[in-house]
Amino acid sequence: MILVLVETDPQGVTLTSREALTFARTMGERMGDPQLEAVAVGPLPDTAAVLAHLGEQGVTTLHHADDERLAAYGAAAWAAAVVDVASSGAARLVVGSGTPRGMEVLAHVATRLDCLMAANVIALEDTDPLTVSRQVMGGGVFERMRLDGEVAVVAVAGHAVDPVPAAESRTTDVRTYEPALTDADLLTRVVRTEKAAGEDTSALTGAKVVVGAGRGAGSADGFTDLLELKDLLGGALGVSRVVTSLGWRPHHEQVGQTGSRISPDLYVACGISGAIQHWAGCQSAKTILAINTDPDAPMVTQAHYAVIGDLHEVVPAINEELRRRRG
Amino acid sequence: MTDVLVCIKRVPETSSQVLLSEDGMSVDARHVGHTVSPHEEAAVEIAIQVAEASGGTATVLTLGPADAVEQLRDAIAVGCTRAIHVEADSESFGPADVAAAIAEVVRGEDFGLVLVGNDAADSGDFQVGVRLAYALGRPVVTGISTLSLDGDTLTARGSGPDGDEIYELPCPAVVAIQEGGVAPRYPSIVGRMKAKKLPIETISTTVSPTTRRLGLTSPPERPSTVEVLGEGPEAAKAVVDMLVSIGVVSS
Numbered sequence: 001m002i003l004v005l006v007e008t009d010p011q012g013v014t015l016t017s018r019e020a021l022t023f024a025r026t027m028g029e030r031m032g033d034p035q036l037e038a039v040a041v042g043p044l045p046d047t048a049a050v051l052a053h054l055g056e057q058g059v060t061t062l063h064h065a066d067d068e069r070l071a072a073y074g075a076a077a078w079a080a081a082v083v084d085v086a087s088s089g090a091a092r093l094v095v096g097s098g099t100p101r102g103m104e105v106l107a108h109v110a111t112r113l114d115c116l117m118a119a120n121v122i123a124l125e126d127t128d129p130l131t132v133s134r135q136v137m138g139g140g141v142f143e144r145m146r147l148d149g150e151v152a153v154v155a156v157a158g159h160a161v162d163p164v165p166a167a168e169s170r171t172t173d174v175r176t177y178e179p180a181l182t183d184a185d186l187l188t189r190v191v192r193t194e195k196a197a198g199e200d201t202s203a204l205t206g207a208k209v210v211v212g213a214g215r216g217a218g219s220a221d222g223f224t225d226l227l228e229l230k231d232l233l234g235g236a237l238g239v240s241r242v243v244t245s246l247g248w249r250p251h252h253e254q255v256g257q258t259g260s261r262i263s264p265d266l267y268v269a270c271g272i273s274g275a276i277q278h279w280a281g282c283q284s285a286k287t288i289l290a291i292n293t294d295p296d297a298p299m300v301t302q303a304h305y306a307v308i309g310d311l312h313e314v315v316p317a318i319n320e321e322l323r324r325r326r327g
Numbered sequence: 328m329t330d331v332l333v334c335i336k337r338v339p340e341t342s343s344q345v346l347l348s349e350d351g352m353s354v355d356a357r358h359v360g361h362t363v364s365p366h367e368e369a370a371v372e373i374a375i376q377v378a379e380a381s382g383g384t385a386t387v388l389t390l391g392p393a394d395a396v397e398q399l400r401d402a403i404a405v406g407c408t409r410a411i412h413v414e415a416d417s418e419s420f421g422p423a424d425v426a427a428a429i430a431e432v433v434r435g436e437d438f439g440l441v442l443v444g445n446d447a448a449d450s451g452d453f454q455v456g457v458r459l460a461y462a463l464g465r466p467v468v469t470g471i472s473t474l475s476l477d478g479d480t481l482t483a484r485g486s487g488p489d490g491d492e493i494y495e496l497p498c499p500a501v502v503a504i505q506e507g508g509v510a511p512r513y514p515s516i517v518g519r520m521k522a523k524k525l526p527i528e529t530i531s532t533t534v535s536p537t538t539r540r541l542g543l544t545s546p547p548e549r550p551s552t553v554e555v556l557g558e559g560p561e562a563a564k565a566v567v568d569m570l571v572s573i574g575v576v577s578s
């Protein structure tokens with residue numbers, strides 16, 4: 001059995017978890033173990049939507065750990081719930097998405113199962129021995145890694161695969177269970193969540209359009225035109241690490257290896273040179289438009305479209321053209 | 328009073344193309360220099376803050392080659408007062424091996440709080456803190472950007488899908504730090520002098536690492552297919568035409 005830890009949102013199964021399901025299904029088929037099951041922990045916002053997504057991905061059973069002690073997120077308790085299913089079903093692989101939460105729970109799962117875990121996995125290389133390819137050095141290098149043992153844990157890099165429906169969709173059975181939890185498992189649960197306006201990263205990671213800004217913004221005051229372009233395109237602002245390091249913008253807007261990974265339809269990269277660590281976060285954008293004074297910057301040469309010039313001259317002109325066409 | 332141990336890792340400093348060694352098993356960093364990950368810079372800062380606030384000490388540890396002393400001295404220069412070097416070929420150490428080696432050190436000492444970076448900038452394994460916590464039988468939280476200690480209770484704040492998530496957990500504990508909550512301090516001249524003089528404690532480990540790395544490869548080079556829409560503000564019309572053609576802007 002291949003077991004996938006799925007994360008949910010009000011729309012059903014999150015995009016990154018559907019990517020992980022597709023990846024896991026492909027792995028299972030190649031390993032000769034097509035039994036694909038899922039585990040979800042805590043309350044489900046919309047069970048019907050979750051089951052529709054799971055059925056589409058070919059999942060036969062959803063194990064739902066529905067216990068009020070799991071309502072508040074806590075990695076150790078959530079991992080206990082996952083391990084319960086993985087052990088009783090003799091899972092050969094436990095797969096999840098490479099989100100911060102997915103990665104944290106999977107690290108606990110791997111430790112509890114005393115097995116290997118590969119993070120940032122992008123491809124299955126071989127099944128005997130089980131070998132995966134994963135991103136290291138912020139995505140600048142690929143590592144081939146052997147996963148020895150009866151069971152292994154795999155965290156799939158965000159947007160490394162597209163979520164593709166299974167050839168045959170399923171009706172997913174739900175098995176609700178109460179995992180055995182110890183007091184120690186419950187020590188590290190979230191005690192409260194503070195939602196400050198605009199401070200969560202979901203708007204950025206889910207945005208269809210992201211307007212990105214790097215050192216070329218020039219200063220903390222250099223974002224006015226960029227913010228207007230973001231509003232005109234109905235998107236979110238994302239910045240490079242240098243921008244947050246210089247204190248021009250808050251960290252939750254950072255795109256890259258140590259920030260958010262985005263997969264918008266359009267990424268407008270303004271004044272960003274395109275260091276590897278930034279690419280790690282934006283390379284899944286469907287279309288990239290680079291605006292940069294340096295025609296040889298990696299962001300320009302790797303983009304789909306480019307404008308050579310100073311963002312402080314180019315962006316206001318684009319804003320003006322957008323406003324003009326809207327009348 | 329809480330004595331804090333902060334664990335860092337020497338990694339190649341790369342922002343552009345990464346070169347590989349001839350055998351394809353490691354990164355060739357001869358021409359790029361070394362650093363620690365941004366998360367670990369933040370972890371060092373938090374270690375110093377917690378130690379100062381509780382009247383304890385901040386000790387920095389690394390597992391790595393002899394040259395990793397350079398990163399230990401950087402941490403001393405900003406305020407750590409003790410440095411432990413577990414000399415080892417870190418290339419062959421996986422996350423479970425690193426955690427086991429750090430656990431050996433912690434068991435022989437009295438560190439109430441152990442901090443690590445959320446993930447190393449090179450290997451990106453995301454597991455050392457969690458595996459270390461289990462080895463020590465301590466609670467652990469990861470992705471934490473600010474941390475305060477009141478008595479034996481740690482209050483830790485990280486970013487979650489719906490906003491900032493706050494944890495309260497008992498100390499001793501292990502915490503994996505994510506950059507973004509604190510600004511790492513710059514070394515003072517006095518700090519640099521201390522860093523030069525402070526003796527580094529060099530120890531060995533009984534952990535026998537087993538690498539699962541079969542090899543490294545560079546991603547296939549993508550030929551540039553960029554279409555330059557123009558130069559300067561005159562390109563605005565072509566840009567908006569393109570936005571219409573890909574469906575981001577309605578015509």
